[in-house]
Amino acid sequence: MSDRKIQMVDAPAGLEGQGFFATSLDSLVGLARANSLWPLPFATSCCGIEFMATMAAHYDIARFGSERLSFSARQADVLMVMGTIAKKMAPVVKQVYLQMAEPRWVLAVGACASSGGIFDTYSVLQGIDRIIPVDVYVPGCPPRPEQILDGFMQIQELAKSESTRRRQTPEYKELLASYGIE
Amino acid sequence: MSEVALVANPNVGIAKPQESNKKYVNELTTLNLGPTHPATHGIFQNILTMDGETIVDSEQTVGYIHRAFEKIAERRPLYQITTLTDRMNYCSSPINNMGWHMTVEKLLGIEVPKRAQYIRVIMMELARIADHIVCNSILAVDTGALTGFLYVMQWREHIYEIYEEVCGARLTTNMGRFGGMERDLSKEAIRKINVLLDEFPKSLLEFEGLVKRNRIFMDRTTDVGAISAERALNYGFTGPNLRAAGVDYDVRAMNPYSSYEDFEFEVPVGTKGDTYDRFLVRGEEMWQSLNIIRQALNNLPEGSYHADAPHYYLPKKQDVYHNMEALIYHFKIVMGEIDAPVGEVYHSVEGANGELGFYLVSDGGRAPYRLKFRRPCFIYYQAFPEMIVGSTLSDAIVTMSSMNVIAGELDV
Amino acid sequence: MTNEQIAQDLLSQFGEEKIFGIVENYGLLNVTTTTETIVPLLHYLYQHPVFKFQFLTDLGGIHFPDAKGQELGVIYHLHSLENNVRLIVKLHVPIDAPDVPTLTGLYATANWMEREAFDFYGINFVGHPNLIRILNVEDMDYFPMRKEYPLEDATREDKIDALFGR
Numbered sequence: 001m002s003d004r005k006i007q008m009v010d011a012p013a014g015l016e017g018q019g020f021f022a023t024s025l026d027s028l029v030g031l032a033r034a035n036s037l038w039p040l041p042f043a044t045s046c047c048g049i050e051f052m053a054t055m056a057a058h059y060d061i062a063r064f065g066s067e068r069l070s071f072s073a074r075q076a077d078v079l080m081v082m083g084t085i086a087k088k089m090a091p092v093v094k095q096v097y098l099q100m101a102e103p104r105w106v107l108a109v110g111a112c113a114s115s116g117g118i119f120d121t122y123s124v125l126q127g128i129d130r131i132i133p134v135d136v137y138v139p140g141c142p143p144r145p146e147q148i149l150d151g152f153m154q155i156q157e158l159a160k161s162e163s164t165r166r167r168q169t170p171e172y173k174e175l176l177a178s179y180g181i182e
Numbered sequence: 183m184s185e186v187a188l189v190a191n192p193n194v195g196i197a198k199p200q201e202s203n204k205k206y207v208n209e210l211t212t213l214n215l216g217p218t219h220p221a222t223h224g225i226f227q228n229i230l231t232m233d234g235e236t237i238v239d240s241e242q243t244v245g246y247i248h249r250a251f252e253k254i255a256e257r258r259p260l261y262q263i264t265t266l267t268d269r270m271n272y273c274s275s276p277i278n279n280m281g282w283h284m285t286v287e288k289l290l291g292i293e294v295p296k297r298a299q300y301i302r303v304i305m306m307e308l309a310r311i312a313d314h315i316v317c318n319s320i321l322a323v324d325t326g327a328l329t330g331f332l333y334v335m336q337w338r339e340h341i342y343e344i345y346e347e348v349c350g351a352r353l354t355t356n357m358g359r360f361g362g363m364e365r366d367l368s369k370e371a372i373r374k375i376n377v378l379l380d381e382f383p384k385s386l387l388e389f390e391g392l393v394k395r396n397r398i399f400m401d402r403t404t405d406v407g408a409i410s411a412e413r414a415l416n417y418g419f420t421g422p423n424l425r426a427a428g429v430d431y432d433v434r435a436m437n438p439y440s441s442y443e444d445f446e447f448e449v450p451v452g453t454k455g456d457t458y459d460r461f462l463v464r465g466e467e468m469w470q471s472l473n474i475i476r477q478a479l480n481n482l483p484e485g486s487y488h489a490d491a492p493h494y495y496l497p498k499k500q501d502v503y504h505n506m507e508a509l510i511y512h513f514k515i516v517m518g519e520i521d522a523p524v525g526e527v528y529h530s531v532e533g534a535n536g537e538l539g540f541y542l543v544s545d546g547g548r549a550p551y552r553l554k555f556r557r558p559c560f561i562y563y564q565a566f567p568e569m570i571v572g573s574t575l576s577d578a579i580v581t582m583s584s585m586n587v588i589a590g591e592l593d594v
Numbered sequence: 595m596t597n598e599q600i601a602q603d604l605l606s607q608f609g610e611e612k613i614f615g616i617v618e619n620y621g622l623l624n625v626t627t628t629t630e631t632i633v634p635l636l637h638y639l640y641q642h643p644v645f646k647f648q649f650l651t652d653l654g655g656i657h658f659p660d661a662k663g664q665e666l667g668v669i670y671h672l673h674s675l676e677n678n679v680r681l682i683v684k685l686h687v688p689i690d691a692p693d694v695p696t697l698t699g700l701y702a703t704a705n706w707m708e709r710e711a712f713d714f715y716g717i718n719f720v721g722h723p724n725l726i727r728i729l730n731v732e733d734m735d736y737f738p739m740r741k742e743y744p745l746e747d748a749t750r751e752d753k754i755d756a757l758f759g760r
């Protein structure tokens with residue numbers, strides 16, 4: 001291990017001079033956020049088992065600053081919905097989402113969470129984007145752990161580039177209102 | 183006709199064995215455990231009535247991932263149902279796949295060659311190991327020991343690599359076909375299985391060394407969530423949970439399928455039916471499974487890896503391009519145009535959690551008229567309140583994880 | 595203990611009006627009975643000194659829309675663990691009065707199985723302690739496994755007929 005160089009995160013764009021570095025607050029906050037996202041694993045079925053693999057030693061989600069799984073919605077940043085969401089479960093997902101504090105991101109892992117997957121049936125919710133806004137979709141049934149990690153890195157990208165005021169914008173408010181969320 | 187007396191059987195009824203006019207120490211509180219709770223490893227709700235730390239009553243709600251498998255099955259050709267079975271007990275998909283294939287083969291009257299049967303046995307036992315690894319190591323995690331989990335999880339990853347070698351998928355395997363396997367065991371697969379046979383016992387020993395006689399673990403699990411053999415039978419328990427209570431019922435031994443009669447293995451049983459016994463039974467079953475895999479691999483018969491059943495067995499891709507007959511069969515099978523014969527079959531296999539049964543009613547159409555899955559989880563989970571009433575909340579958590587309730591199988 | 599012996603014994607005990615439809619499917623004995631007989635029959639099999647059918651493997655509903663007066667069915671899978679023999683018992687009820695006596699008095703496991711059959715097919719198990727839906731949402735107003743109800747989710751708009759042949 002010792003001969004391997006430690007990878008540092010690239011500094012955001014900014015002004016550099018002797019003894020100082022100036023950048024916007026947005027990118028600084030984004031940088032900090034993106035590398036310590038706390039996921040809330042909402043694992044219901046098969047895809048949740050692949051998340052277990054993602055979490056374990058082999059794939060190790062800790063490399064992305066997310067080893068701290070937040071089972072409490074209040075402290076979580078990313079809601080990872082993995083697995084089939086039945087209509088009976090839908091209100092629960094929504095409630096968990098509502099309990100999360102802004103800024104919050106949602107990752108829909110697997111075909112079921114994204115679109116209902118192979119279950120076009122009367123009892124399955126046809127994608128969680130019918131009840132809550134989703135930021136990143138990960139395809140696959142189940143997606144491989146690498147794919148889940150890739151989806152997670154997309155969320156990191158979003159977190160990095162998000163302006164601090166985005167959540168106050170009328171567009172965002174309108175989006176939430178379209179889901180009936182105040 | 184002589185009248186049959188409805189004698190009250192001592193084991194009969196659903197009344198919970200608890201004292202009636204018991205005095206509660208504290209005011210009763212209600213605690214909502216689930217449907218999504220980090221300690222439940224699945225999606226089901228328990229509304230517990232608590233007297234301080236003691237559970238007085240529990241009410242369960244299930245169905246949070248009900249996906250209407252049985253209804254879907256009535257609209258799909260037989261071979262597409264394999265994909266559904268993957269998603270039942272997703273910790274051990276190959277057992278479900280093979281069980282379904284054997285059910286259909288029974289209906290169609292296909293004789294599977296010995297080699298294919300042995301390969302199936304190997305895959306099923308690998309799946310059993312993968313499932314028990316998860317159950318036992320998570321039980322250790324729930325009692326506070328995370329390290330063991332990381333030790334054995336890498337072997338589950340290795341088993342997934344073997345699956346990939348055999349069928350291309352990791353979790354939802356869709357492995358095999360009606361009549362055999364889709365391809366022979368490759369050299370690489372055999373090498374990987376041999377690595378598992380040589381190396382996994384070391385990890386398993388390490389894991390057992392950490393946990394098995396660990397004072398904390400034993401205190402947390404012995405006499406916790408016990409159920410008697412009579413109650414377990416009355417509740418329809420099967421698999422490791424029933425064997426932990428002391429009943430040596432194993433479908434592999436009792437109604438051997440897929441050449442299980444060729445192998446030497448023992449059926450471990452417990453005595454008390456508590457959480458510790460369930461842990462031990464699963465642990466010993468992993469050793470037995472390794473044993474079976476070793477025997478099957480060493481005595482792997484020569485011959486074909488699939489039956490000669492062109493109506494149901496998808497032809498090779500090369501043949502489809504060069505051979506008219508193969509092309510026609512390929513088209514018919516893929517489009518689901520092959521009708522199944524009329525009949526009713528029940529076939530069961532020993533799933534990782536117990537007797538996994540398929541009751542297939544065919545009316546001669548392309549899809550089953552009715553397909554009923556006997557899911558062991560669904561059947562034994564209803565005994566959970568009875569097992570935890572009177573114990574503390576933390577005991578209820580370890581009881582649940584030692585029962586290995588898989589939501590996908592519970593709700594289908 | 596062979597299938598013929600079981601069939602003979604049941605016939606002599608209950609008579610031909612109560613036990614009929616005796617067939618063997620792939621080595622598995624099937625008998626059909628009536629709603630009045632089902633509870634005495636299963637108690638009899640439970641207490642039989644030789645047969646000892648003391649394990650209820652499974653219980654499920656079935657729907658035959660074309661069989662007038664016998665639309666719904668219940669299928670019981672019994673297993674005698676001591677003799678390693680299985681037995682299937684069936685019964686049929688009309689869809690307007692789908693009343694079947696409950697088995698919860700004999701098998702604790704019948705509780706959820708019957709709730710499932712009620713949830714899917716609307717079979718009313720008389721005497722069941724808690725006959726409510728188990729898998730589907732509580733406010734569902736139909737029995738989804740009956741043949742006339744569609745499988746698909748009705749709210750999807752992206753699956754147009756031209757693509758999916760619906």
Ligand code: SF4
Nearest residue numbers: 046083110111112141
């Ligand atoms: S997408 Fe596939 S693997 Fe994931 S939960 Fe759905 S059925 Fe299971």
